[in-house]
Amino acid sequence: MVDDSELSDLTVAAYHDRLRDGRLTVESVVEQYLDRIERYDRSGPELNAILTVNPEALDRARALDDRLEAVEVGGSLYGVPVLIKDQAMTEGVTTTFGSEAFAEYVPDRNATVVDRLEDAGAVVLAKTNLPDFAAGFVGYSSAGGQTRNPYDLERDAGGSSAGTGSGIAANLGLVGIGEDTGGSIRVPASFCNLFGLRVTTGLISRAGLSPLVTEQDTAGPMCRTVEDLARTLDAIVGFDPDDEATAIHAAWDGARGFRAAADAADRSTLASTRIGVLRDAFGDDSRAMPVTEVVDAALETMTEAGATVVDPVSIPDLASFVDDTALYELVAKRNLNAFFAELTDSPVDSLDELYDSGAYHDRLELIETIAGGPTDPTGDREYWWRLARQTAFRRAIEYTLATTELDAIAFPDVQVVPPIAEGYHTGETTRADVPTNTFIASQSGCPAISMPAGFTDDGLPVGIELLGAPLSDRRLVALAAAYESIAEPRVPPVLDATDTIDGERP
Numbered sequence: 391m392v393d394d395s396e397l398s399d400l401t402v403a404a405y406h407d408r409l410r411d412g413r414l415t416v417e418s419v420v421e422q423y424l425d426r427i428e429r430y431d432r433s434g435p436e437l438n439a440i441l442t443v444n445p446e447a448l449d450r451a452r453a454l455d456d457r458l459e460a461v462e463v464g465g466s467l468y469g470v471p472v473l474i475k476d477q478a479m480t481e482g483v484t485t486t487f488g489s490e491a492f493a494e495y496v497p498d499r500n501a502t503v504v505d506r507l508e509d510a511g512a513v514v515l516a517k518t519n520l521p522d523f524a525a526g527f528v529g530y531s532s533a534g535g536q537t538r539n540p541y542d543l544e545r546d547a548g549g550s551s552a553g554t555g556s557g558i559a560a561n562l563g564l565v566g567i568g569e570d571t572g573g574s575i576r577v578p579a580s581f582c583n584l585f586g587l588r589v590t591t592g593l594i595s596r597a598g599l600s601p602l603v604t605e606q607d608t609a610g611p612m613c614r615t616v617e618d619l620a621r622t623l624d625a626i627v628g629f630d631p632d633d634e635a636t637a638i639h640a641a642w643d644g645a646r647g648f649r650a651a652a653d654a655a656d657r658s659t660l661a662s663t664r665i666g667v668l669r670d671a672f673g674d675d676s677r678a679m680p681v682t683e684v685v686d687a688a689l690e691t692m693t694e695a696g697a698t699v700v701d702p703v704s705i706p707d708l709a710s711f712v713d714d715t716a717l718y719e720l721v722a723k724r725n726l727n728a729f730f731a732e733l734t735d736s737p738v739d740s741l742d743e744l745y746d747s748g749a750y751h752d753r754l755e756l757i758e759t760i761a762g763g764p765t766d767p768t769g770d771r772e773y774w775w776r777l778a779r780q781t782a783f784r785r786a787i788e789y790t791l792a793t794t795e796l797d798a799i800a801f802p803d804v805q806v807v808p809p810i811a812e813g814y815h816t817g818e819t820t821r822a823d824v825p826t827n828t829f830i831a832s833q834s835g836c837p838a839i840s841m842p843a844g845f846t847d848d849g850l851p852v853g854i855e856l857l858g859a860p861l862s863d864r865r866l867v868a869l870a871a872a873y874e875s876i877a878e879p880r881v882p883p884v885l886d887a888t889d890t891i892d893g894e895r896p
Contacts (some may be wrong), residue, residue: 397422399882402470402618405461405564416458416469416513419564420451423471423515427562434887435543438556440519441476441534442484450513461511465649467625468511473563475554476533477524478515478609479598480504487600488520488531488550491737491749498734501598502630503567503609512623515563518553523600524569525756526550527577527826528814531792532751536811538613539581539852540883545808548578554612555582559883566612567623572718573790573803573828575610576840580803580853583842583881585619585870586612588828590837592638595630601725603634603717606832614880616871620648621869642861651864652871659872661696665689665856666703666796671827678825684852685802687833688843688877693874703799705790706844708830708843714779715833720767722760753815784834788859798862798869801827803840803853831857837865842879 396414408414422602424443431437444450454469479485479497481504486492504514529537529552537552539545540560547556551568555578558566568575570588580588587610594609597675601607611622624647629639667689672682693699705711726741738744745761767773791799805825813819831838836857843854858866874880 394422394426397426399540399561399614399880400564401615402467402564402621403484405470405818406468409458409463409469416451416454417448419469420447420471420513420515423563427516430560430885430888431436431557431562435538435540435885435889437538437540437556437560439518439537439547439560439562440516441486441519441553444480444483444514444516446472446482446530446760447513447515454511454513456831463511465567466511467507470512470564471515472507472512473518473553473554473557473566474504474514475520475568477520477569477599478504478567480514480517481772483514483517485517486533488522488524489744489750490532490535491744491747493533496739499598502595502632504598506626506628507567512625518551518557520552521754522551522750522757524550524571524602525722525760526754527573527821527824528552529556529578530751530753530814532749537642539808540694540885541583541849541888542808544810545850546581546811546814548581548808550574551578551612551721555584556578558612558614559583560885561882565618566613567609569599569607569609570832571607572832573826575612576803576828576838576853576855577826579612581808581851583851583879584612584614585616585733586610586838586840587619587623587863587867588831588838589627589863591640592635592833593627593642593863595628595633595636596633597630599718601729602722605717605721606775606835612698616867616874617847618865620652620871625650646864648864648867651868655660655868655875656872657695657872657876659868660692660876663869664698664700664794665692666794666799667699667701668705668792668799668801669702670704670708671801671830673825678805680807680848681802681805681852684844684846685854688854689800691877692873695872700794700796703790703796705786707786711779711786712829712833715783716795716829717776718756719759719763720770720776722771723765724767725762726760727765744822755821777791780833780835782858784836787834787836787857792860798856798858799863800854800856803828803855807846807850807852827855836860837863839868839870841870841873844879845881849883
């Protein structure tokens with residue numbers, strides 16, 4: 391068993407160096423991560439980030455060790471233990487989609503993103519918690535209960551990629567995969583001091599992931615460092631004939647990789663950058679003040695490095711655009727019904743069947759909203775109007791970027807700190823109490839990256855989001871790498887395997 395200190399904020403590059411010189415093996419690293427899951431997730435602080443550990447992970451690790459001398463690991467994810475949001479199907483490994491109705495469901499195929507990770511040499515280590523069918527910005531599900539935030543065990547880890555956020559922050563895996571419909575990568579990244587990218591819709595295949603809003607859904611990476619994020623992107627971005635949204639690759643220059651963009655970035659990258667500050671997306675009450683102070687400090691760090699910060703900028707009719715472009719209630723039932731119909735031996739045939747059986751977490755308001763929606767929205771003029779408004783929203787963002795000559799627009803991912811988790815379960819805290827800006831990118835189809843901005847005086851993580859024009863994904867990664875190089879914003883949580891929290895997990 392490798393000493394736990396060897397895994398302290400391990401990066402892919404450092405891991406590969408140690409594989410080459412024999413200090414580590416894939417098997418020893420997988421064993422240690424499994425041990426950390428047992429110590430910090432199943433016991434001790436009981437983070438509850440993990441739903442299912444892959445029973446084949448050690449066999450996969452041993453097979454990779456056997457091949458190690460015959461392969462070049464440097465540009466790949468060879469031997470990298472990955473945490474995958476349980477929204478992605480994994481052949482032969484239980485996939486719950488966060489729902490107790492699917493507690494024993496074992497798919498007969500992988501999601502495309504899982505195939506690509508394995509093609510790059512990765513080890514699927516475990517599947518992570520999410521609200522039922524990703525229907526929420528919270529960290530609880532009927533399949534797994536409440537995921538805890540490793541920086542404050544009483545607080546929510548954010549959703550819907552809660553388990554990936556908490557697990558990667560706590561170093562229960564080397565890199566993570568989340569999924570983002572309205573902010574489900576960036577909210578937990580913000581709450582858990584991680585980098586998380588929502589790509590331009592279609593750059594990453596959604597085939598094999600449970601859908602919510604197919605016009606917006608995308609998988610994506612959540613990592614402790616930008617280089618690890620970039621490596622993961624290089625493995626999973628690509629055209630997939632099983633997902634027509636990936637036709638956007640016809641306009642994408644795939645020859646230039648994300649890792650190359652990150653590696654080329656340094657302080658001088660910021661010196662040639664213009665970033666606008668969207669003050670309309672900042673909170674204006676006492677709850678928002680700690681977040682605003684941390685985000686402003688991050689912006690000042692970029693200014694001191696030479697970035698031109700334009701403060702403020704505006705997107706005309708921002709609040710109206712966010713309201714007008716929401717599609718959840720109109721399309722999610724249709725999308726989930728189609729998904730259930732495509733599954734082999736699905737335990738439910740429709741969203742109505744799931745809803746009528748009560749097989750979902752009873753505090754998930756969005757499930758109830760979806761249940762009241764249409765089975766086919768295409769006959770409703772409102773659906774087409776909202777789609778048109780998404781196009782107009784994207785154009786308004788592009789216009790703001792172009793007229794002010796900006797590389798990106800900055801604002802907090804979430805206007806307040808991670809909420810106390812118990813409040814969600816008692817009803818004291820509702821969705822409206824956690825103002826979230828991540829809809830801006832999701833409902834316009836634009837890419838956005840969440841970066842760790844720093845910590846409040848109470849030690850709570852805050853995220854800053856950079857929003858770019860469609861297909862500016864590599865530029866956003868380069869900006870994040872440049873920012874990381876000067877801010878060094880990653881601070882690991884302090885965890886003790888003997889720590890416990892009073893009370894049962896809700």
